[in-house]
Amino acid sequence: MNGAERLLETLVESGVELCFANPGTSEMQLVSAIGNSEKMRAVLCLFEGVVSGAADGYARMSDKPALTLLHLGSGFSNSMANQHNAKRAHVPLLNVVGDHATYHLQYDSPLTSDVPAHARISSNWTRVSESADDLAAAGALAVQASLQGWGKIATLIAPANHAWEESTQPAPALPVPALEKVSATTISEVADALSNGKTTALFLGGPALREECLNAAGRIARASGARILCETFPARLQRGAGRVPVERLPYFAEQAMEHLSGFEQLILVGASAPVSFFAYPGKKSRLTPDDCEVLTLAGVDQDVLRALEGVVAASGATEPAKTTPPVQDQPIPSGILTPLAIARTLGQLMPENAIVSDEAATCGLAMFPATENTPPHDWLTLAGGAIGQGLPLSLGAAIACPDRKVIALQADGSAMYTIQALWSMARENTDVTVVIMNNRSYAILNIELARVGAGQPTAKTLSMFDLSRPDIDWVYLALSMGVPATRATSAEEFHQQFAAAMTKHGPQLIEAMVIQQMP
Ligand SMILES: Cc1ncc(C[n+]2csc(CCOP(=O)(O)OP(=O)(O)O)c2C)c(N)n1
Secondary structure: OEHHHHHHHHHHHOOOOEEEEOOOHHHHHHHHHHHOOOOOEEEEOOOHHHHHHHHHHHHHHHOOOOEEEEEHHHHHHHOHHHHHHHHHOOOOEEEEEEEOOHHHHHHOOOOOOOHHHHHHHHOOEEEEOOOHHHHHHHHHHHHHHHOOOOOOEEEEEEEHHHHHOEOOOOOOOOOOOOOEOOOHHHHHHHHHHOOOOOOEEEEEOHHHHOHHHHHHHHHHHHHHOOEEEEOOOOOOEEEOOOOOOOEEOOOOHHHHHHHHOOOOEEEEEOOOOOEOOOOOOOOOOEOOOOOOEEEEEEOOOEOHHHHHHHHHHHOOOOOOOOOOOOOOOOOOOOOEOOHHHHHHHHHHHOOOOOEEEEEOHHHHHHHHHHOOOOOOEEEEEOOOOOOOOHHHHHHHHHHHOOOOOEEEEEEHHHHHHHOOHHHHHHHHOOOEEEEEEOOOEOHHHHHHHHHOOOOOOOHHHHHOOEOOOOOOOHHHHHHHOOOOEEEEOEHHHHHHHHHHHHHOOOOEEEEEOOOOOOO
16 A cells, blocks of 8 residues: 555544645655545645635534545645634644655756745644655654644645555554643632622633533523623534524624623623734723623633533523523515525524524625524635635535535625635535625725724725726636526515525525625
């Protein structure tokens, strides 16, 4: 066996069963090994940002690392924005990046670059294999590194000669690392703080937004009177009717500060203390009130569930959590197609167990509240703020959960970064309904321009946020990549097209010609 075959054997034995790939010449042995394996599914993605975003979506929904196969430093760099988002989402992700044969690097051929340097920027763990015999052992270490805490980005660089030379050393899978426990002292300190009479919020993030953790947080909230808040961009929030409601911190700093005002105590659970997304001249970066004490129950890599259950027990929180009531009957939206009309349709029609990838940007503001009472579902957001995540994320989520409907709420500007994901959705026949919010604008940047005080905009300034001239035809774009598509120009049309999409399986796209009233 060669090094690539041994590596694949180890990865399969470690439980890795899916590869999102965009390979080149230096990865041919790996491609061949995957091609000869019945245990590793391969999904071709036509841009590396789709590879990494899809691996993130798969990991968010399966809690397992997908393998990404990338081509040298340039391929890795193309994947980097969504690697960054995955890192911020705290998911396990396993990159295997090919490099030139070790003896070839000295000749500085055109694709030569410092691959470990590229990788280190967005990886938590980086290693270059030392020999063909070492490649599989390095693979086992990489899987283990990706499973540290709630998930890390592990990047293994495989020089081409290590992949093609003979390897005599099988490498067994390594044990999955255990989560770090929160100390009994911390648990009892937090339980005490919850009964000290101060106005308190639990501030949840990362793994604390799963149903079991929310049930525990809901009990604590009921017993202590604390409110439950969550970070602005949760990686995966389990919500909907019958689940524990969570107040999501607003994006704009002044709204977030307003939301947090009056709290004397904030208890962090799987989240960092909230800070403003950007700095603005004359505004504070920290969002908590100056006199608010910030305590940490559990960091993002700790055993958040056990910690919450510890507080439940220590504070005698015996009553079950309050939960969200189901949706009430409402009239079908009619008239012009506003984001609110789309939101109302979602609120009425989203099926049980749906997975929502929310990269709807300014159009999305109304969609989160409007879907609060729909049947239970998972809500995935742009954890790292680097746009171009939504379509790849929904591709990966749909592959992880083939029996669940995935709904991609997708702003048009962000969609164009990784539009190639549509092609992979068609090829894999994933059950994703993409709703493009066509406002022909980088609308948020118009707002931010005023907020940072960058002066009076000229026509040229505004042209840098304008997506018209030419207008993008999303129906043609989708059809050209094999995804059936329709266009909705009124609230009634959208409702009818979305209702139809919910009854079918397979990828579909609705171009929503939204009329937006900007604040
Ligand atoms: C990788 C990356 N590049 C650029 C940006 C800056 N940026 C933030 S929002 C935005 C435009 C978003 O436009 P769109 O997706 O159409 O949503 P809208 O604001 O119109 O609702 C840009 C370019 C970013 N956040 N990430």
